[in-house]
Amino acid sequence: MKIAELPVPEQAKEILVNMGITDLFPPQEDTIRAGVLENQNIVLASPTASGKTLIAELCSLKHVLEKNGKVIYLAPLRALASEKFEEFHKYTSLRKMDGRKVSVGISTGDFDTADNWLERYDIIVTTNEKADSLLRHRAKWMDNISLVIADEVHLLNDASRGPTLEIVLARLLQVNPDIQVLALSATIGNVDEIAGWLNAKFIVTDWRPVSLKEGVVLHDEIQYRDGDARKIEKKNSNPTVNLVLNTLKGGGQALVFASTRKNAVAAAKTIAVQTAEVLSKPLKRTLEHEAEKILATGERTQISETLAGLVRCGAAFHHAGLAGPHRKLIEDSFKEGKIKVLTSTPTLAFGVNLPARTVVIQDYRRFEPGYGNYPISVLEYKQMAGRAGRPKYDKVGESILIAKTRDEADYLMEGYILAKPERIWSRLAVEKIIRGHVLATVASDFAHSEQGIYEFFGKTFYAYQYDVKAIKSLIGKILNYLYEEKMIEVVGDNICATKFGKRVSELYIDPLSGVVIRDALENKPAALTEFSLLHLIAHTPDMGPVMRPYARECDPLALALEDHKNELFTEAPDQFADHFAYEEFLGEIKTALVMNSWIDEVTEERLIQMFNVQPGDLYRIIENAKWLLHATDELASLFGEKKVLPLTSELVERVGKGIKKELLPIVRLEGVGRIRGRIMFNAGYQSINDLKAASIEDLTNLPLVGPRLAKKIKEQVGGYVKKDMWERIDKEQEFKQRALFEF
Ligand SMILES: Nc1ncnc2c1ncn2[C@@H]1O[C@H](COP(=O)(O)OP(=O)(O)OP(=O)(O)O)[C@@H](O)[C@H]1O
Ligand SMILES: [Mg+2]
Known part of the structure; x- marks a missing residue:
């Protein structure tokens, strides 16, 4: 089917044709025939790189240009959200029926706001969490959404992201039963089940525009899925290096997946030694420029220096421990063909379009807390492999697993390459996860009775797979907890949220964090200091995984605990009665100390050394701290805690910037951060x-x-x-x- 034949406005088709997209890919054709442009709910499950986004684009334009509709695009990760936002941008020159131009917005940050400015946009790209928080604020414009696109919908299976996605879809369907749903999925074992849940037709294909040769390498021989085999030049004892060099020789770029951050960095270092020798002079000059950009972005740390050094050799690593701007620089530079080899943790496994002719999967096992080293799922393997051979960049792709023995090679061929992806299962029924959603259901007026709450949860994927009876007792238990903690109350026949409950829900914090903060505000420590508040937020479950202290850190942390004892809102657990809880508490002290040093203007480099953290962890702590301090500030204001308020508002700003109090007035200026602010201050400004x-x-x-x-x-x-x-x-x-x- 030709693009020109599609029933969408001419101006939209022109844009695609001008980009060289003239014919639909077969899965796209199937989806059009199934009625995606006529409001039919669809689950499209097709292989990586089969062009699922284009269907989302066409369907969105149909809504915006012809139906006066509004579109929300749900992406599971920020990096993917920004890639999709950029892709949609090409349509912003088109005009709608009212003569105005199509507008595309992105919103992924700050959870405590209704973002009414988003009302102006026709197509809104967000993460699942952001969409969830907007629904909690009952942002008015969300009632006008006519199309929801759920990208990477198979991540319903993901313990941390899946539950939010199913709640968001269930709520959007509740708010607007006529909404069209377009879900995009990898090939999975039970597409029919997702389609049944969403009242959708489903399309399953195994078509890929660029052939992807999947294989296993053992020593110097690659065995492919189709029975082919070939030897690669053995220049090095490390098969990853040989595969990478082989790709570079053929003019391609390579992406290497490693199981941990440490392995990703180590692989990049090993590879860089070899790649440096094969770079042309002009490329070396370009890379020098890229390395300079890395060093000029953010503070100089050993990590940015290592990264810059690798980039000079045409290699780089990518993981969640890198600062956001560095990650973006690396992604762009790899996309532009400057960096030739990228090593990555699975952060780049989903949805992104990269010019990787070869993907190397170094390790099929991953460390899972509580399980030890655990084999990854076939689904995840297929996602990683699928980053190779993207139509925009390459005519053919290759994905190689690494085996150490013949047995292992056979296992990888059977267990991954020839295997069918698993079924996926809802991960909703976990108390910690569902607690906030139960509160939000009441607080945001989605239901006001026990029956209503069960009905809402009856619309989730979990209920579709298991029956809502399976979580009734869990929901009952949570309602009791919320009632006892005064987050909900019974008014006549209705269950309503108290002011406290409503605020906690909007602040997008775990009700448990809300309780920790409220109790602390009621029982203030002998000395209320910055450290009190920094420890308080480190003590809430929303701070994320506690940084467990290393053995050698325990003694100094115990001393710090002693020093700050009368500043703490909570008492430390007894070290002999419950050693585990005590160590966890020391971990919280460590997090508080990291933040304390940060607002004392200790350099990033020094912080990384002092506390053995990585920049990415540091930013995670800072981001969470800003959010939790904001929540504390809001709750203090709700409870009329005037004594705490000046301190919390000041700390939100100081933690955001990493500065001492004296810099506050001048860092409020745009373009002035902690480093320049300090220079200016010391010079007398x-x-x-x-x-x-x-x-x-x-x-x-x-x-x-x-x-x-x-x-x-x-x-x-x-x-x-x-x-x-x-x-x-x-x-x-x-x-x-x-x-x-x-x-
Ligand atoms: N009909 C088409 N003709 C030519 N190129 C196309 C066509 N449709 C899509 N493409 C290109 O194919 C590439 C891959 O598309 P897309 O990112 O939508 O894949 P996907 O199916 O979402 O894969 P993944 O499962 O990895 O997310 C994009 O670069 C896109 O521009
Ligand atoms: Mg995609």
């Missing part, structure tokens, strides 16, 4: 008034302050600058940019 009085030259004389920033600061603080000075700065800036471009 300690307030807005000081900056008003400063000349542009004074400011540009400071380290790390260029003319553009100096101009930006002056624009923000006011103060007089002569016209010819502005002109000179603009000229200088233009000249610099041109020089960079010509280089």
